[in-house]
Amino acid sequence: xxxxxxINIRFVTVIVNLMSRSxxxxxxxxxxxxxxxxxxxxxxxxxxxMDYFLELEDAYRHSEIFEEIAACLVRDSTSDAQKExxxxxxxxxxxxxxxxxxxxxxxMDYFLELEDAYRHSEIFEEIAACLFAxxxxxxxxxxxxxxxxxxxxxxxxxxxxxAIFEMGRAExxxxxxxxxxxxxxxxxxxxxxxxxxxxxxxxxxxxxxxxCLVQGT
Numbered sequence: 001x002x003x004x005x006x007i008n009i010r011f012v013t014v015i016v017n018l019m020s021r022s023x024x025x026x027x028x029x030x031x032x033x034x035x036x037x038x039x040x041x042x043x044x045x046x047x048x049x050m051d052y053f054l055e056l057e058d059a060y061r062h063s064e065i066f067e068e069i070a071a072c073l074v075r076d077s078t079s080d081a082q083k084e085x086x087x088x089x090x091x092x093x094x095x096x097x098x099x100x101x102x103x104x105x106x107x108m109d110y111f112l113e114l115e116d117a118y119r120h121s122e123i124f125e126e127i128a129a130c131l132f133a134x135x136x137x138x139x140x141x142x143x144x145x146x147x148x149x150x151x152x153x154x155x156x157x158x159x160x161x162x163a164i165f166e167m168g169r170a171e172x173x174x175x176x177x178x179x180x181x182x183x184x185x186x187x188x189x190x191x192x193x194x195x196x197x198x199x200x201x202x203x204x205x206x207x208x209x210x211x212c213l214v215q216g217t
Contacts, residue, residue, distance in 0.1 A: 100130070100134060101131065101134055101135060101139070104127050104130050104131055104134075105143070107123070107127060108124070108127050108143065108156075111123050111124065112150060112151075112152060112156070117151075117152045117155075117156075118152055118155050121155050121156075121158070121159040122159070124155070124156045124159040124160060125159040125160065125162055125163045126163070127143075127160075128140040128143065128144070128159065128160035128163035128164060129163040129166070129167055131143060132163065132164060132167040132168075132174075133167065136174060136178070137164055137167070137168060137174060137175050137178055137182060138178050138181065138182075140160060140163060140164050140167075141160075141164065141178075141181070141182055141185055143160065144156065144157045144160040144161070144185070144189070145185055145188075153192075153193075154193045154196045154198075154199050155198065155199075157189050157193075157199055158196065158198045158199040158201075158202050158203075159202075161186065161189070161199070161202040161203055161205075161206050162202045162205075162206075164182065164206055165202060165205045165206040165209060168182075168206070168209055168210075168213075169209060172209075172213060175209070175210070175213060176213040179209075179210040179211075179213035179214045180210070180214050182206065182210050183207055183210040183211060183214065186203045186206055186207045186210070187207070189203055190203050
């Protein structure tokens with residue numbers, strides 16, 4: 001249930017940290033609480049509570065409780081896939097509303113200007129993962145493509161390709177439609193910096209994945 005939370009937990013955490021806003025934190029807590037309630041058997045408890053109140057002599061006085069129980073059960077009747085998509089969509093809309101994409105680009109610019117930018121490959125990886133999750137693989141890829149005359153483009157691209165590979169492997173249906181474009185960009189990156197072993201390693205992994213997706217294997 002809600003498998004995407006495990007896949008995208010990094011980008012959610014990073015966005016929350018970068019934005020320092022309470023509303024996203026509240027949404028995380030709310031989602032976590034719902035998961036815990038399911039794990040603890042909340043639906044079964046609702047049915048037990050319904051049976052209990054129905055047996056009371058003054059059951060007619062508890063219409064509000066019956067209404068709440070019914071509302072909870074209706075909300076819970078949604079399939080797992082629908083719940084996952086609803087939470088994903090709501091989270092993405094809220095992050096867009098809060099300007100998350102622009103903030104990610106600002107953070108990229110900030111870290112690229114640091115003298116020790118090469119030490120922050122994990123940050124660059126997280127930013128690329130966030131862009132993938134929010135706007136799809138091409139959003140992350142286009143950022144890497146734009147780093148033509150940027151110092152340190154090699155390690156940023158390497159980190160970005162790693163993120164796209166990991167996200168794409170977990171969400172192949174999202175990567176598959178643009179796999180050909182991603183593959184072409186990967187080959188271009190290798191041509192730009194053929195001697196960098198880290199870039200090559202991540203490029204080969206992503207290139208292999210995209211090749212399989214293009215070929216449908």
